[in-house]
Amino acid sequence: MEMLSFAIAALTALVVLYGPGCLLFRGLRFAWPLALACAPLASVSGYALVAALWGAAGVPCTATTVALPVILLYGLLLIGSKRGEQGGKPLRSSRFTWAMLALYVLAGLTVCLYVYGLSLGDPAAYYCRFDNQTHFNLARYFVDSQDWSVLHTTSGALADESQTGYYPAGWHLLVALIASLTGIELPIVMNALNGALSGVVYPLSSFALMHALFPTRRNVLLCGAFTAVGFACLPWVLLLKGQLLANLLSFSLVPAAVALTVSYVHAGARHHGKGLALCSILTIGFFGIAHPNGLFTALVFLAPFLIHTIADKLRHSRRLGPDSPWRRPLLVWFVGLAAAYALWQIMLFAPPLQQVVLYNNTGNLNLSWTEAAYAAAAFSLYPEQPPQWVLTIACIAGVIALVRQRRTWLAMPALYMLAVYAICRCVDAPYGLRTFLAGFWYSDPYRILCCAELFLVPIAALGLAAIASAVGRKLATPPPIKPIALVVGLFALVNFFPFYQEPPADRHSDVTGDHFVLTSGTAIGYMRYLIASGYDETEEQIYSAQEHAFVQRALDLIPEGALVINQPHDGSAFAYGIDGINTYFRHIDINGTTEQSRVIRDHLSEIASNPDVQQAVRDSGACYVLLLDQGVPFDEGVWLIQTGEDYQLGWQGLESLASATEGFELVLAEGDMRLYRITGIDGEENQ
Template identity: 25%
Template sequence: MTWWQTVPAFALTAAIVFLPGYLVLRCWAVTGLVAVGVAAPVSIGVLAAAAIVAPWVGVGFGPLVLVVPALVLAAAGLLVRKARPKVMGIEGRVRRSPRSRWTLLAHLGALVIPFSLITVNLVRMIGSPENISQTYDNVFHLNAIRYILDTGSGSTLTLGGMYSDGARVSTYPAAWHDLVALVAQLSGLSIPVAVNVVTVAIGALIWPVSAIFLVTRVTGTRPVPVLFAGALSSVFGAFPYLMAEFGILYPYYLSLAVLPVGIGLIAMITGVGERNGTPRWLAGLALIAVTPAIALSHPSTFLALLLFAVPIFVVSVVRYRRILAGRRGAGRYWLLICTLVVYLVIGVAVWIRVRPSVEASGWSTVQSIPQAIGEVLAGGLLGQGPSWVVLVLTVVAAALAIRRQFSQWVLGVYVIAAGLFIVVSALNYPGVRHFVTGVWYNDPNRLAALVPVIAVVVCAISANWLFLRTRDALTQRYPRLAELKFTREATPAAAGVAFVVALLMALVGQYSSVNYAVAQGRPDYQPNPASNAPLLAPDERALLERLDQHVPAGEKIIGYAWTGTAFAYALGGRRTLTPHLAEESVPPEVTELMNNLDMIDRDPQVCALVDRLDAHYVLDFPGRVLWENDTFYPGLATIAANPRAVEVDRQGAAVLYRLTGCGGEPSTPGR
């Protein structure tokens, strides 16, 4: 399959992600770049939240899970809009003249630049659209998508039950899995192709739109900062590329892509960000709709949002002190102070409780504090090499901050994000480090990816300042340049100049950190040679993809998960007893079976286990073991010599066996 053949599926993904949310927002009288910027997380939030409710009302997972609640919310907006237009901010709203054609083209260019560059880079990293990321977490993610399609439930409350085939209820954030499952269901694509299509859509479409939205909460919607925001969203190696390779952390990847929208809405609600005519209470409702997209993608990113909100609230309180000066406003001001204190107390309590254990957070530091600071400034995190565009713009931002010409809340959020990365990657005080960054498993990779979410705003503000100062200097020397208008409505020449500058910034920014990140991620998708595949060799995958020709539905397969057999569910539609690599999730009876399968002739309890677990098939992949994991199961290691194991299918060294002689053995293999 070629990438061109995935274009219809990509268009479908874009429609799923943007159209429902945009419809809801427009019906609630949200317009312009606010509606466009907030649309994707609203759609994702509605899908993930509705997927939790759907099983309770007897609705199976499918397009109705998204369409019906979106239409209900849109209808509610129309009703409120008709009944209370003044409350919606429609009455009295200043009607602006339609945007000029050149301004609209400039805004479109702001998306075309990052879409083109990020798409090309992700395609270079992934290779074929059918490739899979051969990494630890991908086994669970791909199997979880199959589980949603099979069970008809995409609920976060039950997705973790995939480990036990639903026997034990367990939660797992399902927003990303729901999105991919819906794309696979509607497009008919295989799970790997659907995953890669969604990966490109998140990185090349959702992320740039979110970044543009957040930047415009500071700079307004003039063409120049919009163009620069889009272009600069493509120059960071740490995001989106690092999260399209490391882990692989697909849910975290999605949560970071929509995080800028949450930050921007909080800025609008508190009055420190541009609102573009959107009432604060309406921005608050939008935030409620966006929150599930963040929290049900990855809860740690929701905690990051709570943390990033602190400097926004502080700046807001300081501003309100000036507005509410005097006796009449004193009460309201102190109420705001008390609210902030309560928020901080609750936030600290949540911060302490909602985190993995120390044992599960074993990542260690990777560099010194000066190195970490240098990487933040240069935009090339975790050894990716400096991004010179980011370095120059960050230095300019520092100078503006010293001169107090920089947005204070943006600076506060940036300092927090940078501080988290410095602590996790360089601070050698385990207690302090775990308190500060334990929410992210003390993992430097996760916090490296968090930095660009706000660094893109810092760089866009600096780029806009440099551009305007350069224009002013040139205008003084060449007065005819004054005809170039870089206001809300761009002239053709102005739009063209700004687009060229933005494109050059983006192209120069591709070097070093971006290219390094793409090269670093390529081997996980495109092992070379194929025999050195970290988890699943081509012969092994070919065998898995025809499992349904030999293994009856409902039968489970025994296999050593770390050799790639765990992909049987995602790729072949047949469950294994070990659908994930986490060995602590393997039930005791499964471990007993894998250890004693060689005793099947001598111990009747082994056959009893085989029958009870409906596991009469064994996959033997004698190739590489991921991370050279040394767990040893005697019963699996000797399967080729087991007299009860009959070879059913083979591809190279990969073999599927059927266990014979047990009472519950299926009478006829096949579908």
């Protein structure tokens, strides 16, 4: 039954992402393949705009009130464009283009099924990492509050100061919309949405970019279907680190956003000004909703593209004299890069971006310069991740082909990101340098390597096509199999071979020795191993399967919506988002919490004798206390890596609570898990 729910949720996600956007882009005379690939940019932007308007007006957000206005608006645009005479008929696509689109989707779904789908085990499985406190709880609060505005984001925890504000909540909005349409439980919806983004949205988006860059190079387009899903870290590391779910949505559409600009420039931006302006607004809006560093990622690619395009046009311009200095590409590149640098500096010092740009991320500075260079060349994030040398060879061949074709600009974004990745992993890299080069990505090597792999997809595809051409030239007689099929087949066999063997315990990486260790298998197999381990309910997580089941039983014993005081470090920080129990604390970080919450954290166990505690609990409306690790010492428990040994110092009021504590009645107990009813509020009877 859960598998059916997962399939329904995934199909609903695709309809939600592609339906309205296709109407808009068809209205703008896009061919169907490009309209499909770019549709989520318009769909998500439309949903977020309507949700923000309803949030300001106090109108409840539901599937009907949010999706229907977007469908009607984009549908009217399509109807109006068909009645107009200036736009002409939409472009048509060849059978080959449709076949390539299908191949990209098929390749994406195949890899997604192996790496992600079959690794879940249970469609409702969840992964307890620090960032998911935000993602799970915000998505749940969107559903409960029916306010889906990205300007009103909050977990809804009463312990937090009553402030709402902006957060790139496009992913969370989509979860709420799909849940509203289907009524399926949130963990399944979240997993289904992640699968749709990884297996369909990102491959289709990559197809759009490949088609924009190589519209007539059939062999390159064919190879792109395999290189788009061939880099192991993208998108899978986004489901492992954090999780970085906002970036998953954002990065999945970066290639499509770039493809839009490239297509308009090639078609003549001057003649399509209105369409370009509308698409630019939608794209900027999308990244503001999904995650802004997707916009900076797109700009890193577009800067050399636009400079190259301007230099080429000026070199062939009839309006310039034969001796004009602007015919010299080097001068145009110098001026263009200077302008890009100036814009970069302005953004670095822009007040709204300071919190991100100045974030000093030192947690991953663990490599020497030699190891950092190796990690960049092998596309490796983890000590035991097998290198992807076959992709490295393809990328080198691609760069050589670009130099020969005088399209060197296409290699610049990827090479830049690889260099930044190496720098952001090196222990000797200065903070100022990392901030300047990668501040827009929190100087986070996980995000930065994903950016590099985004830009390496077309380079690797061109490299495979170049290798196939070289093989064809070397063969004296026509081979029984075409060189392109031979090269792609060998690449797929080596790169996607479904195998990874965990090294023995005595061969694991050691912080005192070499960072990288020899392993058996492929990087794709390694990512499947990591995801399967992370989502495995038989493995102990901070919010374990037993604790999840205990909370489910607790929900059957307490009134609906009853407020429950909890200790978030024991895993209950995830209980609201996953199970819907109304917890008081929904994050282990206590910065920005209320004075009332401090009294409860420090002195809850004194409720029978302390009037201040009684008043604080009474004002909060709390009726129950949930403890999932009562009496468990730090060295025996399972915690988030952000939980330190001194975490109990801020939670004495809950840590000292026991079954015999006056003012509490034991309702449910199992192992070290407890549910208490609060009885010590001046004799008041709690329901």
